[in-house]
Amino acid sequence: MSIMAFEQLPNATDEDLIIHLQQGSHLKRKAEDTLFTRYVYFIKEGMHKYSLTEDEAFDAYSDTILYAIGSIADNIFEKKSSLKTYLYKIFCNKSVDLIRKKTTNKNSIHQTASITDMLLKIADTARTVVQQLIEKTDMDTLASRLKQLGDKCKQMLALYADGYTDKEIAAALDYKTADVIKTSRLRCIEKLRQAYNNNN
């Protein structure tokens, strides 16, 4: 059985995959899986080139794909190089990061990557203020309060976190407009905050 047999969109070119990832259509998930499968041989290269274990190389590679999916969806990938070259550069960086973090006893290479990415959007001085406040947040309590939200809220917030726009969520969940989704989504965050504050 070849690797191709596991690709969900085996005939899609890299350009097709980029379009599906940007459009957030029903093919987005298949495009993600296909992208993962297409360059999965990087894992073996990581094991040889950086002397990583298979699990470590898998982590570096899946983090690479997750980062690429995000940057393609946000139009940060500028297509200056081929997708393969772009992925390989990220993979090398992730592998080196992993080695560095291993030697400094920091095993998680992805634990707060999403928060860090969001913070990078804020200018330096303001970022420091927000960063200091985030450090005071009890993440375990926050995760636990997230679980207690109603199903609709959880579904809406999960789709948004997965990179779908309000318009795409409205279409997926049969809501009339993107504005209704946005309002409902922000109400869910407000509810989450109240639940978090009531228990802290």
Place this chain on the structure above:
Amino acid sequence: MDNLDYIDDYFNGANTSEQIKLFEQKIMSDPGFAEDVAFYTSATGTLKEQANELKKVRFKEIYLAQKVIPAKVIPIKGIWRYMAAASVVAAVIGLTLFFTAGKTSPKQLADAYITQNFATMQGISMGTKKDSLQNGLDLYNHGKLTEALVQFKSMVKNDSTDAVAKKYAGIICLRFENYDEALQYFSSLENDASLYINPGKFYKALTLMERNKTGDKDAAKVLLHDVVDKNLEGKDFAVGWLKKL
């Protein structure tokens, strides 16, 4: 709520450069607003992290599946011998299929799926659940299915919304041929509206095919059609199975 709207627009890139500047000045001058930004960032970042963890679980499953039968490199000069042998095997299989009218029993299909996909299981830890989930998977992969089931059941007892534990508990019940309990876990998974990748319905069909009692095949077909129509997890297998059932 107004602040949240403002913050949401900022992170979605909906602001002009002037608005961005004002936003960042407000963080510096208004402590309440800075707290709102920090909470929004923590909550959204945590949700993104959870979404990524789910994707990593999916990627791991794909990675392990493609490793089940590794591709073997055959020297080119010997390839004709293999092709000739493959042709003979293909001809025999073709004739067999022709004379047996191309239908396969639901149990055969389910057995093949279970053998190929449930021999070992890998999961990616998710925050605080790391130890118990990993412990359950380790037990499973060492063949200690009873102990693994106890672990996953305990996780479900502690958190009735734990979809990952329900999935693994259901799979073990299925392997123990405890079909009714497996169906209960998979039904619960199926009804979890918070999951956007949900194999519950597909696993229910699989369980019915494996049980193969009177009426199970028809019920499984209804579920498989639903999986295909709604583009749910397991769709590719469902399409193939429906042709063979």
